[in-house]
Amino acid sequence: MNKFELILEEKISPIAQKISGQRHLRAIRDSFATIMTFLIIGSVFMIIANFPINGWEELQVKLFGEGFPQLIMTPVRVTFDFMSIYIAGAIAYNLSKRYNIDAFTVALLSIASFVLLIPFDAKIEIDGVSHVVPKVLQIGAWVGAKGLIVAIIVGIVVTEIFNLFIKKDIRIKMPPSVPEAVSKAFSALIPGFVIITLMLIVRFIFAATSYGSLLEMIYSLVAMPAQAFIGNNVFGAIGLSVASTLFWFLGINATSTLNGVIRPFWMQLQEQNMTAIQAGLTPPNILTEQFYDLIYMGGIGATLAVCIFLTLRSKSKQYKEIGKISVIPGMFNINEPVMFGLPIVLNPFAFIPLLVAPVVLIIINYYVMYFGIVPKPNGIYLPWTTPPIIQGYLITGSIKGALLQLFDMFVVMGIWFPFIKLMDKKQYELELQEDDEDDDFDFTL
Structure with missing residues (x-):
């Protein structure tokens, strides 16, 4: 083995393997691999709706009615336009499995935490006038690809906080006779309450800033420049x-x-x-x-x-x-x-x-x-x-x-x-x- 190969094998390869095996990166990788199933399914319906043949949409309307083009796009909406929610849950789930903690509960907490950070007001224009509609969670937008960076952060942070509580044994313990599902629910109460409270505080703080939300700040300061330079x-x-x-x-x-x-x-x-x-x-x-x-x-x-x-x-x-x-x-x-x-x-x-x-x-x-x-x-x-x-x-x-x-x-x-x-x-x-x-x-x- 020559000197070049020796350096690669002894110096560089171990570092590369360590990076590749890092638990957070692996959780992110595995989570995107998981939701790829949904995205491929959505893409199939996208191809059906927009097949590259002239007059295809008119043919759909003629055969199946006026509402068919929107109907066939519904699977695209529920796959692509909710991907950040799926990722928030999937990362928490995969990372929790590595910590050997209650993965399903943590995944639900991660989804709830992510939604809690999203503004619930939608802006619409009617006759050129902008209106704010309260208590609306828009399909796409932050729950779609635009919120992915925050979804990744939330998935990791929620899991780490939950794992910290379990390691420190800060939880409600039930007698062995209590069913496992009930015991897990009470065990998650304290870490879950702390996580949701922290997310509420974050929402409150950023609502008082010019950004309006953590998602808007991350997107403006991190996602857009990174997307332009890297992506x-x-x-x-x-x-x-x-x-x-x-x-x-x-x-x-x-x-x-x-x-x-x-x-x-x-x-x-x-x-x-x-x-x-x-x-x-x-x-x-x-x-x-x-x-x-x-x-x-x-x-x-x-x-x-x-x-x-x-x-x-x-x-x-x-x-x-x-x-x-x-x-x-x-x-x-x-x-x-x-x-x-x-x-x-x-x-x-x-x-x-x-x-x-x-x-x-x-x-x-x-x-x-x-x-x-x-x-x-x-x-x-x-x-x-x-x-x-x-x-x-x-x-x-x-x-x-x-x-x-x-x-x-x-x-x-x-x-x-x-x-x-x-x-x-x-x-x-x-x-x-x-x-x-x-x-x-x-x-x-």
């Missing part, structure tokens, strides 16, 4: 790609962890795109999560091209077999077989195309969408295992998206080709040498 900026996209590649090169699947941190900003951008499409407008944002799905054809490093090359052009028997094993998973964006079988992990020679390929695709795809050559992502969520080309069509709602991914495939092949060809040549020569040595020892008695 919707080409340099932020390149930085995220480089970070993901470094983790994968060390053999750590930390993509989901990194995505868990940035996903709240992506979701706001995707919601804006979806809202624009529903209004018949052009989506405003490029760098949604599905933009990255277009990039990573076959997984990190866009390695489907590598699998195809190994299967069709490799001279090495070992590499050809790895290609055959890897190409089918690669079509569904699963690249562990080629990452660890070739290997690409901790292979300094493969590091260059692994890093460069997605960066080049980010630049190409960003600017063809920026100049309107290919439509921007439409905001739907697809399973990350959706095969390329099909993926490109569904994400952009246009055949141009499929053609873009096909073009990207050739670009990636061009980047990987000289490296894989040389690796294949060396492996082939090694196999020939081993065959010659076997022939030298082949004799009969």
Whole structure:
């Protein structure tokens, strides 16, 4: 093992693994993975409602009546437009499971705490005059993607406070004869009362400020700048790609962890795109999560091209077999077989195309969408295992998206080709040498 690989294994890899396993980050990652089910379901109905065919909405009205377009969008409302509530509960639940405390109760407390921080007044305009309607919790807005940052904070804070009370044994204890459900309810009374009271105090304090609520302050001071710099900026996209590649090169699947941190900003951008499409407008944002799905054809490093090359052009028997094993998973964006079988992990020679390929695709795809050559992502969520080309069509709602991914495939092949060809040549020569040595020892008695 050379010095570079030794540094990676002994110094960097343990740090990366520790970050990846950090309990709060894992709870966030697992929670977004959980609600992805809802978002994919909502996206299916979004596709049905806005299928990219001229006259589709008119056809729905003709077949099913005037109210059908709104009816078919209802599943979208109850999935996308309530995602912050789901996240507040899911993070508390997942983190509580790691602390081995009453996860369901903490999840409910987290949801209640998050709702308690939301302003209950809605502003509407009638004939150009603005009116405030009290006691209204708007669908979307703060309970949708806009409130995700606060939902994450609430989920973590509520769980930590509850866990502190349980650790210090500050709770009402019931006799062993009392049913477990009743005992848990009384055990949660003191920490629950303190948590709700604290959230009420926070609501009261921020209601007296110019922001009006904690959510508005966080969104103004943190979410909007972060969204602009990280979530919707080409340099932020390149930085995220480089970070993901470094983790994968060390053999750590930390993509989901990194995505868990940035996903709240992506979701706001995707919601804006979806809202624009529903209004018949052009989506405003490029760098949604599905933009990255277009990039990573076959997984990190866009390695489907590598699998195809190994299967069709490799001279090495070992590499050809790895290609055959890897190409089918690669079509569904699963690249562990080629990452660890070739290997690409901790292979300094493969590091260059692994890093460069997605960066080049980010630049190409960003600017063809920026100049309107290919439509921007439409905001739907697809399973990350959706095969390329099909993926490109569904994400952009246009055949141009499929053609873009096909073009990207050739670009990636061009980047990987000289490296894989040389690796294949060396492996082939090694196999020939081993065959010659076997022939030298082949004799009969």
